Amino acid sequence: MAQIKVLFFADVVGKPGRFVLAEMCKSLKDKYEADYVIANTENAAGGFGITPEMSRKIFSYGVNCQTSGNHIWDRMDIQPYLDEEPRLIRPANFPLGAPGSGSYMDEANGVKIGILNLMGRTYMKDLDCPFQVADRELGKLRQLTDTIIVDFHAEATSEKQAMLAYLDGKVSAIIGTHTHVQTADELITIRNTAYITDVGMTGPHDSIIGMAIGPSLGRFLTGMPKRFTCASDDIKISGVVLTINGENGAAEKIERFVVDYG
Numbered sequence: 001m002a003q004i005k006v007l008f009f010a011d012v013v014g015k016p017g018r019f020v021l022a023e024m025c026k027s028l029k030d031k032y033e034a035d036y037v038i039a040n041t042e043n044a045a046g047g048f049g050i051t052p053e054m055s056r057k058i059f060s061y062g063v064n065c066q067t068s069g070n071h072i073w074d075r076m077d078i079q080p081y082l083d084e085e086p087r088l089i090r091p092a093n094f095p096l097g098a099p100g101s102g103s104y105m106d107e108a109n110g111v112k113i114g115i116l117n118l119m120g121r122t123y124m125k126d127l128d129c130p131f132q133v134a135d136r137e138l139g140k141l142r143q144l145t146d147t148i149i150v151d152f153h154a155e156a157t158s159e160k161q162a163m164l165a166y167l168d169g170k171v172s173a174i175i176g177t178h179t180h181v182q183t184a185d186e187l188i189t190i191r192n193t194a195y196i197t198d199v200g201m202t203g204p205h206d207s208i209i210g211m212a213i214g215p216s217l218g219r220f221l222t223g224m225p226k227r228f229t230c231a232s233d234d235i236k237i238s239g240v241v242l243t244i245n246g247e248n249g250a251a252e253k254i255e256r257f258v259v260d261y262g
Contacts, residue, residue: 004111004246006149007034008175009063010182010238013043013203013210014230018054020237020261021202025061028259032241036108038115039202040151040177041088042068047210047230049074052081055088065089065104067117069153069178070125091119091153093133103137105144111246113149114141116171118163120154120178130154131166138170146172146249149242153178157197164195172249173242175199180209182238182258192250200238200258207231235261 007029012021021039029037041058044050049071055078058066066088072078082088082100092102103116116137118130130152141148148171152163160176167174169191176183182200189195201210208216208231215226236258243253 002109002246003252004036004109004113004147004244005032005034006036006038006113006173006242006244007032008149008199008240008242009037009039010200010202011040011043011177011180012058013180013201014045014047016230016232016235017201017203017210018044018058020235021058021063022061023261024237024259025063028237029062034241035111036106036113037063038065038067038149038151039063040068040153040199041066042071042153043210045075047228050078050088051075052077052085055081055085059087064106064108065115067115067151067153067177069117069119089115089117091117091127092137093118093128093130095128102133103141105141109246111147112145113147114145116141116148116150118150118152120152120156120159122154122156122159124155130163134163134167138167147244147246148172148249150174152176155179160197164189164193168193172244172251173254175240182256184256186240186254186256188251188254192252194242194251194254196240196254196256199240199256202237202239203235204231204233205236206234237261
């Protein structure tokens with residue numbers, strides 16, 4: 001069985017993020033000869049949440065699976081959609097009974113691929129333990145495949161590195177999301193797990209993590225609440241390309257990228 005390549009697009013922020021993903025998804029998939037495409041889309045609707053219509057459009061761009069994080073519930077109409085559309089997943093460590101699923105099983109180029117979404121707890125909502133939930137979910141996924149990609153949506157670098165230490169050799173890749181700033185620490189461990197602390201952002205980079213600078217800066221200067229709006233300039237698409245052994249799920253290469261639109 002040959003290698004497979006997985007293209008993972010960083011957090012898609014607002015209309016600029018959706019636009020650049022629509023414009024460049026196919027060309028980047030062709031450039032990297034990717035077999036499968038994942039995108040984190042929890043901020044696709046104006047920077048907060050995602051709607052069913054937007055999710056459907058993103059699938060039409062060539063994305064195979066959408067992951068998310070703490071903003072997945074920001075649009076109320078997403079709740080029934082999560083139960084209807086298994087390809088959009090939410091963090092698995094939300095309590096039992098939450099709409100949707102925290103993992104998804106698919107196939108690409110004859111290889112079964114498991115995608116698992118987890119959310120950190122440090123400086124974030126106090127959810128079920130992501131480490132224990134990872135054990136539970138991997139117990140199911142590993143019965144079907146050794147090729148498993150984890151989107152770990154977390155604030156703290158230490159928690160993301162702890163997850164790598166905990167799942168090293170048990171999954172193909174751990175891709176950090178949430179902070180919207182790409183880190184330069186991509187690696188393949190000795191146990192063949194690919195890792196990056198944060199994959200970055202797909203959207204407007206002349207911003208404060210995707211939001212217009214004025215209101216965001218104003219909140220820091222005054223401590224007063226501000227109405228955030230999505231920025232619109234310096235649009236870039238960010239992500240990583242994973243090369244994985246299709247027989248045993250071992251990661252062989254991780255390559256990060258940031259591409260300017262235009």
